[in-house]
Amino acid sequence: MSTDAQRWVAGHIASLPKSGIRDFFELVAKMKGQDVISLGVGEPDFVTPWHVREAAIYALERGKTYYTSNLGMIELRREISTYVEQHFGVAYRPEDQVIVTVGVSEALDLAFRAFCNPGDKVMFHQPCYVSYHPSISLVHGAGIAVPTFAQDNFALTAAALRAAWQPGAKILMLNLPCNPTGGTCTRGQLEEIAAFCREKDLLVLSDEIYSELTFEGTHTSIASLPGMAERTIFLHGFSKAFAMTGWRIGYACGPAPLIDAMMKVHQYAMMCASIIAQEGALEALKHGWDNVVRMREQYHRRRDLIVRRLNESGLACHLPRGSFYAFPDITATGLSEKDFSFGLLQQHKVAVVPGLAFGENGRGHVRACFATAYDQVIEACDRIDRFVQGLRK
Amino acid sequence: MNPVLKLLIDGGSLTTGQLAQVAGLTEAEVNQHLEQLRREGIFLGWRPVLDLSREAAAALAVRAVIEVKVTPERGGGFNRLAERIARFDEVESCYLVSGGYDLLVFVRGATLQRVASFVSEKLSTIEGVLSTSTHFMLRCYKEQGFLLGTDDSQTQRLNVAP
Ligand SMILES: Cc1ncc(COP(=O)(O)O)c(C=O)c1O
Numbered sequence: 002m003s004t005d006a007q008r009w010v011a012g013h014i015a016s017l018p019k020s021g022i023r024d025f026f027e028l029v030a031k032m033k034g035q036d037v038i039s040l041g042v043g044e045p046d047f048v049t050p051w052h053v054r055e056a057a058i059y060a061l062e063r064g065k066t067y068y069t070s071n072l073g074m075i076e077l078r079r080e081i082s083t084y085v086e087q088h089f090g091v092a093y094r095p096e097d098q099v100i101v102t103v104g105v106s107e108a109l110d111l112a113f114r115a116f117c118n119p120g121d122k123v124m125f126h127q128p129c130y131v132s133y134h135p136s137i138s139l140v141h142g143a144g145i146a147v148p149t150f151a152q153d154n155f156a157l158t159a160a161a162l163r164a165a166w167q168p169g170a171k172i173l174m175l176n177l178p179c180n181p182t183g184g185t186c187t188r189g190q191l192e193e194i195a196a197f198c199r200e201k202d203l204l205v206l207s208d209e210i211y212s213e214l215t216f217e218g219t220h221t222s223i224a225s226l227p228g229m230a231e232r233t234i235f236l237h238g239f240s241k242a243f244a245m246t247g248w249r250i251g252y253a254c255g256p257a258p259l260i261d262a263m264m265k266v267h268q269y270a271m272m273c274a275s276i277i278a279q280e281g282a283l284e285a286l287k288h289g290w291d292n293v294v295r296m297r298e299q300y301h302r303r304r305d306l307i308v309r310r311l312n313e314s315g316l317a318c319h320l321p322r323g324s325f326y327a328f329p330d331i332t333a334t335g336l337s338e339k340d341f342s343f344g345l346l347q348q349h350k351v352a353v354v355p356g357l358a359f360g361e362n363g364r365g366h367v368r369a370c371f372a373t374a375y376d377q378v379i380e381a382c383d384r385i386d387r388f389v390q391g392l393r394k
Numbered sequence: 395m396n397p398v399l400k401l402l403i404d405g406g407s408l409t410t411g412q413l414a415q416v417a418g419l420t421e422a423e424v425n426q427h428l429e430q431l432r433r434e435g436i437f438l439g440w441r442p443v444l445d446l447s448r449e450a451a452a453a454l455a456v457r458a459v460i461e462v463k464v465t466p467e468r469g470g471g472f473n474r475l476a477e478r479i480a481r482f483d484e485v486e487s488c489y490l491v492s493g494g495y496d497l498l499v500f501v502r503g504a505t506l507q508r509v510a511s512f513v514s515e516k517l518s519t520i521e522g523v524l525s526t527s528t529h530f531m532l533r534c535y536k537e538q539g540f541l542l543g544t545d546d547s548q549t550q551r552l553n554v555a556p
Contacts, residue, residue, distance in 0.1 A: 306416055376412055
């Protein structure tokens with residue numbers, strides 16, 4: 002009999018690749034104490050605003066330590082419903098069209114488990130958030146990557162969708178603004194995508210976690226377009242705009258039968274999101290908007306700064322319309338994205354993430370997160386410039 | 395709004411070189427903006443924010459806030475007296491306020507005696523000053539936006555995350 006513990010690991014988990022970010026994380030961790038500036042993060046540098054933290058402390062003091070309703074506290078679902086209607090123009094009933102989850106991460110997992118049969122095809126645009134493809138594999142679905150390109154500012158086009166479409170495609174996963182590219186779609190582009198989804202009867206999972214961090218124009222949710230709310234699951238959370246990553250709190254909104262299906266998985270797998278995090282989220286929605294705007298202004302200026310500096314250094318960088326990531330093209334250096342990232346880290350102690358971590362279409366790019374203080378961004382840009390100029394010699 | 399003024403209000407402790415980069419200007423342009431703001435009397439000057447409880451910074455560590463009641467004067471209201479009080483070197487800030495007294499005066503000195511004698515000999519003897527109530531500051535928890543002691547900006551954020 003085999004003694005290898007590996008034999009107990011399920012086949013589809015054994016074959017699931019580890020996140021490309023993981024290797025890099027370990028490398029950076031080894032350089033601890035060496036004055037590394039990390040642009041490799043995926044979260045705000047702001048601590049959660051104090052009024053939110055204080056509300057959670059108060060909740061603890063009052064003994065709020067129990068389970069909540071599976072769907073989440075009704076007060077929170079009401080606030081979410083109001084917020085989504087005001088900011089995204091879609092009305093969801095708090096009673097049965099909103100579910101509070103442990104981050105957008107759990108909401109995504111619930112959606113894939115609830116809607117994807119083994120073998121079902123899920124389309125997603127790429128480069129994309131590292132979890133999408135593995136999450137599809139976890140439910141035995143088949144992922145179809147749709148490329149987005151720097152010359153379109155990484156907007157998803159209906160033409161690319163159509164070219165990648167295969168018979169049997171059931172779900173379209175959207176993430177606009179996009180991690181890692183910052184790409185978004187104009188209303189016109191979204192309308193074309195929506196028409197395509199109606200034509201092919203696709204269910205849309207729309208991860209709009211960066212929507213508040215849109216710098217030019219206003220964000221449009223695909224769920225707000227005619228005929229789309231009934232085929233869209235709107236996924237959102239507090240991690241990015243409200244600087245609440247560690248709280249693990251998010252939500253999904255959609256047609257009642259679909260939320261009910263997600264709720265089935267949620268009630269058995271998770272029961273409910275942490276009550277403390279729900280209390281914090283409630284406070285954030287009630288009184289947190291000014292802070293969101295203040296943080297967005299900072300990100301906006303940092304974006305302008307880093308994009309200008311990267312271009313000046315000879316790394317072609319499109320202007321990301323949203324999110325807090327710059328995604329420059331580094332091919333002009335003659336290095337692969339991996340060699341670029343490793344060289345920059347080893348020689349100049351700046352961590353960026355190699356684009357391949359975000360899928361095949363991230364080749365030739367690196368992701369640089371600008372959710373970092375101005376002086377750090379400036380210093381990192383100085384170092385990147387020295388690295389790039391050094392390569393020229 | 396003047397781009398440099400906006401950054402000054404946001405309060406990041408940036409050098410003029412860094413201000414220039416963030417605003418997308420040259421350093422010379424930033425200095426021109428600062429000069430312009432200075433001429434307009436909007437930008438008054440730079441001051442360091444210090445933790446005065448630290449030994450090294452304790453030279454002018456005794457601080458008090460004084461509530462002052464005064465008699466307003468015909469014609470001048472509170473202004474003449476307030477301006478007179480504000481001119482003393484010991485006075486760091488001086489405000490006309492609503493409520494139970496008229497002026498709120500922040501003073502600073504090297505020793506308790508120096509501050510006490512400023513109040514008893516200078517401030518309270520000015521004609522028109524009716525009464526003073528002096529509160530010595532015992533401990534500072536937050537100084538002009540900076541938290542003392544608990545620094546939650548030093549978080550343990552992961553270096554690389556998805
Ligand atoms: C596109 C995207 N979706 C979801 C998440 C996860 O969000 P949450 O913290 O709400 O689980 C992230 C975090 O990096 C993300 O970038």
